[in-house]
Amino acid sequence: MFMATATLVAAREAEAAKLESAVVTDIVWAAAMPGDDLEHVHAKTTSGRIDLTFFHQTSSPDGALFAAAEICRRALNSSPTLANWRISAGPQLPDALPGSGAAFA
Template sequence: MLAVLVRVTAPTQEVETPNLALVEDVVWAAAEPRDCLEHVTVEVDRGLVSIMTFVRAADKEHAEAQAGALIGRAVHRAVPFRGWRVLECSAVDL
């Protein structure tokens, strides 16, 4: 299992930042079997959401691709994230 940090940013500072539970629900709702998602943790700050995903993947490159696709899909589908965009997607060593 590999950890990937994905940061998502709001289109403007005036946009309300979703709460932790909503972000987790949106990610799990968007997850598909091919994402191999095992665990999610979330931190929110004004205009920025940091999502640490844990995925089953062969290597860091695949983990980043899986997590990036998942979070991109979640942001695209969820009304509370309308206009938000993925700022960073990086595998991390824990």
């Protein structure tokens, strides 16, 4: 399993209301396709910012990154709730913590 992270931000300050994490998670799942091999997604929301963590059963880290990017693009393009949001950072593989071993298993 590989983990990838991404950050979405409101494109305009007027759209910076805090979204509920459960709503964002539902939007992400609706945008995911079977080929994305998405196993789990976690959304942390604050005003004007959404931090996403994706867990994929892809065969490589690059596959997880590609799948996360595609899911983000689909979510932004298909959900009216995210119409005024954009990808700010990511997708990327998380840095491993010292002594924690690999960032993916």
